[in-house]
Amino acid sequence: MNSKILMAVALNLIFVAILLIWPLMSSPKFMISIEEKTVPLGGKLNFTISFPSTPSKVTAEVIDAELNRTVYITSLPSSREINGSIGIEEGKYRIGFHILRIRATLNGQDITEESYFSVFGAPPLELELKVENPVLTVRITNSTYAEVRDRVYARVTMGGKPVENAKLLAVSLGSNSTVTEYVRTDGDGRASLEWRANVTENSTFRVVVQAMKPGHPIASGNVTIEVIVKKD
Known part of the structure; x- marks a missing residue:
């Protein structure tokens, strides 16, 4: 058998070996399953991690x-299957693409796997306004x-719950x-605004208020204050 044939056979054997080994080299060492790939601001990211054996250490990170930038990091319990949940807090997370990165120590080896999800805008805010004295009389x-x-x-709410x-x-x-x-x-979604005016005659004023929070559409409202002036 001449050298060219031997070389061709050797190359074929190497190619076959690479085809057999490549899936083992490129396949993930453990699996991350995210329940929903899109999560609303203020919602929860639910996920499951499955390991071939029990890891000695597991850490979860969320990266913008x-x-x-790392937004959140926490340690997880060591188990072959881990069910986790991370709150996507308003003011902490931005709308857009995020990475869930899991670091684990498995059989003495540090391994990292990643999965991806998106954060989208939260429901609209609800704004309720009330005037202490809608009609004022002054002399x-x-x-x-x-x-x-x-x-x-x-008072600002979202789905009836205070914001x-x-x-x-x-x-x-x-x-x-x-x-x-x-x-x-405040914690009950309430706030108080002081209003003042200098009047010389009967007047009607309008107070316009906008409520806003990152990720929410702006809520607007207005109230009127009537002033009745009496002169001596």
């Missing part, structure tokens, strides 16, 4: 793919104007009137 004596004050109460730390921006429409321009909601 666009910024290449002007020995002066050209009178100062009046009132309070606007706001904490929502940002409220407000403006008062009407001459010589002001309102608290910026405030955030």
Whole structure:
């Protein structure tokens, strides 16, 4: 058998060996299964990790793919099958592409596998506004104007549940009137805005409020305050 034939046979054997070994080299060492590949802001990322044997150490990381920044990291229990859940908190996660990276020590070897998911916008906010005194009566004596004050109460919810730390921006429409321009909601989704105006005659003012939080469509609302002026 000449050398060319021997060389061809050897190359064929090497090629066959690569075909047989390649799936073993490229296949994942463990499996990550994500329940839903798209997760709403404020929702939960549910996943299952399956190992061929029990790992000695497991760590889960979530990486913002666009910024290449670790958003969350936690240790997981050592088990052949792990069911995990990570809260996609508002204000912490951005809308867009993310990576779930699992690091495990398996049979003394450190192994990393990844899976991917997207975060999308949360449901719209609901804004409820109420004026402490919708109609104010003021008397002007020995002066050209009178100062009046009132309070606007706001509550922000989502699906009927309170939204904490929502940002409220407000403006008062009407001459010589002001309102608290910026405030955030408390744990019950509530906030209070102080309104003031200098009046010389009967007037109606409108207070416009916008509620916003990252990932949510902006919610808007308005209330009116009527001022009745009596002069001596």
